[in-house]
Amino acid sequence: MTSKVKSILIIVGILCSISAIYFVIINSNFQKNHNEILYDLQNLKNLDNKLDKDILLIRTGTIRHYDYLDNGFIEIEKSLNKLNVLFVNDSIKSTNIKKLQSRLSEKIKSKEAMVNTLKSNIGVLHNSFMYYSNESHRLSTHFHMLDSEQLSNELKWIISTELPLFNTLIINLLSNPTSSDKTSFSRRIQFFNSKINNVKEEIFNKKLRILILHLEVIFERNYLVDAALNEISNNSLIEVIDKIQLDYLNLFEENQKKISSYQNLIYILSLILVFYCLKLLWKQLSTLREMKEIAVHLGYQKQALDEHAIVSITDENGIISEVNKHFCETFGIKRKDIIGQNHHLIKSNYHTNGFYKDIWETITTGKVWRGEIKDKNNDGELVWLDQTIVPFLDAKDVIYQYVSIGTDITSRKKIEQDIEFQAYHDALTELPNRRLLMDRLEQMSSLCQLHNHFGGLLFIDLDRFKTINDSLGHKIGDKLLIHVSERLSSCIGIEGTVARLGGDEFVVLLPEVNDDINSVTLELQNKADEIIRKIREPYLIEDHVLYTSASIGITLFPDTTQSSDCLKNADIALYKAKDAGRDCFKFFDASMQEAAEVRLLLENDLRDALLKNEFKMFFQPQYDCENTLIGAELLLRWEHHEKGLISPQMFIPIAEETGIIIKIGTWVMEHGFKKIKYWNDHYPEPSTLKRIAINVSPMQFMQTDFINVVIRLLKETEVDPLRVELEITEGMLFVNIDETIEKIKQLQSLGLSFSIDDFGTGYSSLSYLNRMPIEKLKIDQSFVRDLHLNNNNETIVQTIIFMAKNLGMNVIAEGVETKEELDALNAMGCNNYQGYYFNRPMSEDDFEKLLNID
Amino acid sequence: MSVCIIINGILYMLMRLTYLFIVLTFPLLVFSGGISSPASTTNHYKNEPILPIPLTISLDARKVKLGERLFNDPQLSHNNLLACSNCHQLLLGGDDGLARSITNQGKPDLINAPTVFNSVYNFRQTWRGAFRTLELQAEADLKNPRHGATTWDELLPKLIANVYYKKTFHSIYPEGITRKTVLNAIATFEKSLITPNSRFDQYLRGDESAITNDEKKGYLYFKQYGCIACHQGVNVGGNLFQKFGLFADYFSVRGNIKKADYGRFNVTGEEKDRFVFRVPSLRNVGVTAPYLHDGSLDSLRKTIEFMAIYQLGTTLPDEHVIKLELFLNTLTGEYKGQSLFMKEALR
CATH class of the missing domain: 1.10.760.10 (Cytochrome c-like domain)
Structure with missing residues (x-):
């Protein structure tokens, strides 16, 4: 049955009930009214009856006053008014009854008028009657008191016969109105009247005439009284009342029939509805039974679920409204503590915010979320849950709660992680195994390819490990391997990967070392050196002091496409190292190997170069815009006894790395100062020549005794400090700003001057530059190159010049090679230059010639 | 819904029962005392056409x-x-x-x-x-x-x-x-303005000594001359209409007939009601001079003589008139325990 039909039935039922109540009320009113109407009609009849009775009593003289008569009418009127009201209440609209009612009212009114007439007539009648009877008696008494002789016969006759006769006639007239002979009474009066004329006695005559008058009144009024009574009796109210009653009862019966048919209809409808309701009730009961069964089953399921799963229920905002016992046990939280909170209480930091956002987005769109979440319990231990979150929608499709069901999968996760770890790691050292290594190698290769960098792969094998293993046993051997792996790990740090391939074979993977193959080679070489040194250190294992060494094969990647080849190449290099007598490293690539060897040679030769006096000073002259020599930059050249001139790019990094640079730096300063002193003393230097600039390497500058060294050299050479300019690089300024500033200031106080070399290439923090007591900036030659063609460089140079001028610094451009560059710089306000446009760096002798020319 | 139906059923039953009850009891109601006419007041007084004024009247x-x-x-x-x-x-x-x-x-x-x-x-x-x-x-x-x-x-x-x-x-x-x-x-x-306990009422209630013999005589004349035919009841009149001038035409004698003289005719418009008035009450008549609707008579005796002429067609002996007047004065009652009186000056 559709809900529409149901609601219609319900409405019909309610209407039936209301109409039933209505009918009951109406019916009881109706019955009450009916009762009262019948009573009133009967009362009207009774009142009329009583009125008639009273009229009769008055007529007969039984009652001698009229007080009750009017009360009768008042009561009739009251009763009639009540009847009218009752009829109105009963909503009786029968015109017939209305007509009868108004007829009744009229009748009552006319009856009242009749009664009033009757009353006055009876009054007059009684008045005359009483007068007559008393006066006739008085007259006869008076008569008898007189002397009868003197009275006329007529009077005697009248007194003795006529007056008594009339008394009888009157009584007859009054007592028996119908049978009396009215005409004879009237004739008798006429006869009496005629007799009176003969009465000579004046007093009697007059009195008799009055009596006759009264007799006439009696006759006349008696007739009127009779007529009025007749009229009253003919106009009985009862007849009309009966008609009203009859009409009303007919109407009532009709209404009753109607009502009872309505009642029957409602009764039938009610019965149908009762049956329908019983059916519904039955249905409801059976539904209830089914639901109970379902509830029991659900109860079992819930019990089972609670045993198995961690259940929590939250409202639409994620506020927890219910958790089961399992939840509390798992998280070690009391139920009362978690209710009203949200899940942040058990949230671990394992997942990213995005993870939680994803969950929230899924469930807030009404979708079920399934997945694994890592939470933490009250003690901070992590708990893995396999979780299902189900959003529940209300009738309007709005989410009102979420039910989350989860199972604790922490142990499984742990096993999974263990298995995964074991799959990718070596069981003994817990270092990545070959599989993981290959993975990483692949990743790094692609990364390096992407970034155009090089990484290094070091294949390490312990020398004579088999001997240790065999002599001291596997246990010791394993422990040694663990120690080795620890040392390797500490060497490499977190950047690289140390993997054990098995046995005593380890692989170190160094990611994205550098983009310059030479630098890479150098770094790898250093790393390999470090490893070899570390491995070489003694091991204390179970009271044994053990020594071992490592042979390393190095290869770069990506230099071949196949990464497996990479490992193979390293292996090949390793065998080379083994062949070379162990405890050393070999590069797979021949050129690299060669470079490494050259480096090694150079390093050795560099130490001897100072002793062999192989370093030569060259000078790069500096000019102003008027092409006047204003100074020079001292440059160092190494003339190898075998290999000839070696560029500073080659040997300076080695010198810096090996620390030889400090000695070289000191040598340069010493010889530079001497040369300046010499020129100053022996040559007529042009006034324009101010200072000779000497480069100071960072390492040298950062030596704590640098100032002392400078002071000593200044004293020894006796050079004029005002002629010396020290060139430092940008990077040095910002290592330890305060200390650097202090050092520069001290040296400046001696008269020395400072300039910044290669300005613009480093990471100068311009905000610090104003704190630097620097006299001069050297614009790097890379900006000067094609300055006039390159807007970007032009802007940079312009900025540097502008800034330097604002800070009160001089500017000099290096690497000026063309006239255009010079003009552009000149136009920008840079007035000092050096570069091939003027001179190439020149030897001491050539510079001396230049000085002589000037 | 089921509740509605149950109520419905119960009401229906009640309705039926009520109807049955009414049908069965109605004849009893009609023919038992329920519908009988009010009991007529019984007279404890002298059987006279004049009734005493009740001593008290029940009012709020x-x-x-x-x-x-x-x-x-x-x-x-x-x-x-x-x-x-x-x-x-x-x-x-x-x-x-x-x-x-x-x-x-x-x-x-x-x-x-x-x-x-x-x-x-x-x-x-x-x-x-x-x-x-x-x-x-x-x-x-x-x-x-x-x-x-x-x-x-x-x-x-x-x-x-x-x-x-x-x-x-x-x-x-x-x-x-x-x-x-x-x-x-x-x-x-x-x-509440009733004047009970007039001497005549006391007489009616059985106190023979309440009025003198002459007054009793006056009452006798009152009845013998037929005055009582109209002046009866509690108010000694006031309960019927009567033509003014039954035996002689007062208004033509008096002249200057005005609308007020038409009496009841002014109410009903019927010719038979011309010169018809309500018979006035004679209670306290001794203190309510002047008399008649036009207030033309200022003494009671004159009024008695006047009434004899116009309503009886005769003249009464002076002795009778005096006695009648004596009787009429016994009708003066009390208000709040005080006998009514007439302003001396106006007398």
Whole structure:
């Protein structure tokens, strides 16, 4: 049955009930009214009856006053008014009854008028009657008191016969109105009247005439009284009342029939509805039974679920409204503590915010979320849950709660992680195994390819490990391997990967070392050196002091496409190292190997170069815009006894790395100062020549005794400090700003001057530059190159010049090679230059010639 | 829903039962005492046509008090000058002792003011019997342009504005001050204006010594001459209409016939009612001079002689008239325990 039909039935039922109540009320009113109407009609009849009775009593003289008569009418009127009201209440609209009612009212009114007439007539009648009877008696008494002789016969006759006769006639007239002979009474009066004329006695005559008058009144009024009574009796109210009653009862019966048919209809409808309701009730009961069964089953399921799963229920905002016992046990939280909170209480930091956002987005769109979440319990231990979150929608499709069901999968996760770890790691050292290594190698290769960098792969094998293993046993051997792996790990740090391939074979993977193959080679070489040194250190294992060494094969990647080849190449290099007598490293690539060897040679030769006096000073002259020599930059050249001139790019990094640079730096300063002193003393230097600039390497500058060294050299050479300019690089300024500033200031106080070399290439923090007591900036030659063609460089140079001028610094451009560059710089306000446009760096002798020319 | 149905069923049953009950008990109700006519009052007094005035009348004392105030309140007239009590002075026999009362314009009215005493026992009020009830009479006089000359729209706000009336009316009548309640209060007061315990009433109640022999003689003449035919009942009249001048035409004798002289004709418009008046009550007749509707007679004796001529067609011996007058004076009753009296000056 559709809900529409149901609601219609319900409405019909309610209407039936209301109409039933209505009918009951109406019916009881109706019955009450009916009762009262019948009573009133009967009362009207009774009142009329009583009125008639009273009229009769008055007529007969039984009652001698009229007080009750009017009360009768008042009561009739009251009763009639009540009847009218009752009829109105009963909503009786029968015109017939209305007509009868108004007829009744009229009748009552006319009856009242009749009664009033009757009353006055009876009054007059009684008045005359009483007068007559008393006066006739008085007259006869008076008569008898007189002397009868003197009275006329007529009077005697009248007194003795006529007056008594009339008394009888009157009584007859009054007592028996119908049978009396009215005409004879009237004739008798006429006869009496005629007799009176003969009465000579004046007093009697007059009195008799009055009596006759009264007799006439009696006759006349008696007739009127009779007529009025007749009229009253003919106009009985009862007849009309009966008609009203009859009409009303007919109407009532009709209404009753109607009502009872309505009642029957409602009764039938009610019965149908009762049956329908019983059916519904039955249905409801059976539904209830089914639901109970379902509830029991659900109860079992819930019990089972609670045993198995961690259940929590939250409202639409994620506020927890219910958790089961399992939840509390798992998280070690009391139920009362978690209710009203949200899940942040058990949230671990394992997942990213995005993870939680994803969950929230899924469930807030009404979708079920399934997945694994890592939470933490009250003690901070992590708990893995396999979780299902189900959003529940209300009738309007709005989410009102979420039910989350989860199972604790922490142990499984742990096993999974263990298995995964074991799959990718070596069981003994817990270092990545070959599989993981290959993975990483692949990743790094692609990364390096992407970034155009090089990484290094070091294949390490312990020398004579088999001997240790065999002599001291596997246990010791394993422990040694663990120690080795620890040392390797500490060497490499977190950047690289140390993997054990098995046995005593380890692989170190160094990611994205550098983009310059030479630098890479150098770094790898250093790393390999470090490893070899570390491995070489003694091991204390179970009271044994053990020594071992490592042979390393190095290869770069990506230099071949196949990464497996990479490992193979390293292996090949390793065998080379083994062949070379162990405890050393070999590069797979021949050129690299060669470079490494050259480096090694150079390093050795560099130490001897100072002793062999192989370093030569060259000078790069500096000019102003008027092409006047204003100074020079001292440059160092190494003339190898075998290999000839070696560029500073080659040997300076080695010198810096090996620390030889400090000695070289000191040598340069010493010889530079001497040369300046010499020129100053022996040559007529042009006034324009101010200072000779000497480069100071960072390492040298950062030596704590640098100032002392400078002071000593200044004293020894006796050079004029005002002629010396020290060139430092940008990077040095910002290592330890305060200390650097202090050092520069001290040296400046001696008269020395400072300039910044290669300005613009480093990471100068311009905000610090104003704190630097620097006299001069050297614009790097890379900006000067094609300055006039390159807007970007032009802007940079312009900025540097502008800034330097604002800070009160001089500017000099290096690497000026063309006239255009010079003009552009000149136009920008840079007035000092050096570069091939003027001179190439020149030897001491050539510079001396230049000085002589000037 | 099922509840509805159950209620429905129960109601239906109740309805049926009620109907059955009524059908079964109705005849009993009709034919038992329930519908019988009120028992007629039995007479404990002398079997005379005149009945004594009841010593007390049962009324709501609060309404009487309120009505008294209204009765004496000139606010009930348009110009706030005329109270009911102006023409119906309770100390002076319930009228004003004038042939014709003074209107609100200060002019003589059209007709003699009847006494307000015992008016409750009159079957109609006023000379012409225009009003069945005291309420209707009071309302007519309030509106009468010569008397109150007011309207309900004017009067009710005046009364409502009065704190005493507002409070008192509301304490007595739930509906407060309305036409119905104002009239009811006045009428209730007027109903309280009865004058019981006249010497004649005492006689009627069996005290033979209450009236003298001469007075008894007077009553005998009253009956013998037929006066009693009209002047009977509690009020010794006041309960029927009668033509004025049965045996002689008073109005042609008097002349100057005015509309007020037509009497009941003015009410019914029927020729037979011309010169017909309500028979006046003779209660306190000794103190309510002047007499007749036109107030033309200022002494009772003259009036008795007058009535003999016009209503009996004869003259009475002086001795009879004196005795009749003596009798009539025994009808003077008491109001609030005080015998009524007539203003000496007017006598």
